[in-house]
Amino acid sequence: METNFNSDERKRIREGINEKYKRVAISPEGKFSYPTGRVGLEGQKYDPEVLKTLSEDILASYCGVGNPFSLDTVNKGEAVLDIGCGASVDTLVAAITVGPEGKVVGIDLVPEMLERAKANLKKTSLKNVTFQEASAETLPFPDKSFDVVISNGVFNLIPDKAKALREVFRVLKSSGRFLLADQILMGDMPADTESMVKNWAR
Amino acid sequence: MLNEVGFVDVELVGETGFNSSPVTKGVLCRARKSAISDVGRFEMQPKDALSKYQEFFNAAYAEGTLDRKTKHLIALGASLAAGCDP
Numbered sequence: 001m002e003t004n005f006n007s008d009e010r011k012r013i014r015e016g017i018n019e020k021y022k023r024v025a026i027s028p029e030g031k032f033s034y035p036t037g038r039v040g041l042e043g044q045k046y047d048p049e050v051l052k053t054l055s056e057d058i059l060a061s062y063c064g065v066g067n068p069f070s071l072d073t074v075n076k077g078e079a080v081l082d083i084g085c086g087a088s089v090d091t092l093v094a095a096i097t098v099g100p101e102g103k104v105v106g107i108d109l110v111p112e113m114l115e116r117a118k119a120n121l122k123k124t125s126l127k128n129v130t131f132q133e134a135s136a137e138t139l140p141f142p143d144k145s146f147d148v149v150i151s152n153g154v155f156n157l158i159p160d161k162a163k164a165l166r167e168v169f170r171v172l173k174s175s176g177r178f179l180l181a182d183q184i185l186m187g188d189m190p191a192d193t194e195s196m197v198k199n200w201a202r
Numbered sequence: 203m204l205n206e207v208g209f210v211d212v213e214l215v216g217e218t219g220f221n222s223s224p225v226t227k228g229v230l231c232r233a234r235k236s237a238i239s240d241v242g243r244f245e246m247q248p249k250d251a252l253s254k255y256q257e258f259f260n261a262a263y264a265e266g267t268l269d270r271k272t273k274h275l276i277a278l279g280a281s282l283a284a285g286c287d288p
Contacts, residue, residue: 034220034228044218065228066218072232156226165207175237178209181218183226 005159009197013159014109016197022112025087028063036063041089045070050096054089058120061087064152066181069093077101078147081171083136083164084108084154088117088129094150095129105141107134136164144173156183209233 005013020031028036035043037060041051044067051059068090074080076099082091085106095104106129108114117131134140136151136158149168158164168178204212211234218228263273 033222040220044220065220065222066230068230071215071230153222153228156222162203162207165203165209169207169209169235172235174235176235178204178233178235180231180233182229182231183222184229185226187225 005193005197009193010159012197013157017157018110021086021110024063025061025110025112025116028061028087032063034065037061040064046093050093053096053124054092055123058087058089058092058123061116061120062089063087064090064181065183066152068150068152068179068181069097071179072148072177074098074148075102079145080104080148080150081139081141081146082106083139083149083151083168084157085117085131086110086113086152086154088120088131090150090152091117091129091131092120092124092126094148095124095126098128100128103128103130105129105146106131107136107139109133109135136167139167139171141171143170144176145171146176147173148177148179150179152181153183155180156185204231204233208235210236 024031034040038051038056041059041062041064042048044064046067046069063086074094074097076097078098079102080094080098082088082094082104085091085108088106091104091106095102098104106114106117108117108131111133114131114133121129121131132140136154137160149172155161155164172178211232213232215230215232218230220228222228263270268276
């Protein structure tokens with residue numbers, strides 16, 4: 001199932017992701033085949049009470065493929081990690097949900113996305129959120145750091161998924177939950193590695 | 203893959219309806235790290251350690267001057283007094 005990419009292929013995959021998502025950081029509108037922004041959030045039935053507390057330009061930056069918060073209750077005071085936080089709409093929803101006693105960390109690979117995330121955070125009064133540039137394959141956190149790990153539309157972009165899942169397991173506390181929304185490929189993997197690398201982030 | 207990593211209660215909950223391309227589907231999935239994942243690691247120890255412990259356990263509770271039932275009742279009393287589950 002997994003393909004072992006060489007370092008050149010991994011570099012090109014990373015460049016493809018950076019190329020697409022630095023444009024998405026400006027606006028996701030028209031760059032996905034499903035609804036983004038407020039329409040996407042409402043379509044995925046995010047809590048309207050939570051959405052009400054975020055400004056329209058924050059909501060407009062949403063490009064998730066599902067609602068991780070529909071999978072389980074995230075409780076007040078919990079520590080949450082958002083892998084591939086993008087413009088941070090899920091990170092901010094988590095921060096509102098866990099309240100001031102909780103904390104949320106968002107990581108992403110694309111610097112432009114993290115800039116947008118930080119700009120979005122500044123438009124809120126939330127004090128329990130931090131962002132870091134980091135790869136899901138090597139999480140910069142000690143073992144058992146988080147009660148919940150969320151991720152939305154990101155694991156399909158990670159070259160070494162098994163390594164990233166081992167990292168999620170490591171940083172979760174005992175009884176911790178992993179809530180995942182993502183794209184899965186229906187049918188066979190392309191046999192041709194070259195076209196896979198070229199089309200990775202499309 | 204989630205099970206192989208050690209997660210439990212792995213569940214593909216459903217489709218989101220947001221598909222990136224005609225050949226992919228948006229899905230929701232949840233998994234949990236077991237509360238006893240550290241105990242799980244103990245189970246991975248060489249079988250020797252476990253079988254030696256089992257030998258000790260069987261020897262301690264073997265019928266002798268005191269019968270097996272009496273020994274278990276003493277162990278139960280001791281564990282309750284120590285505040286631990288028998």
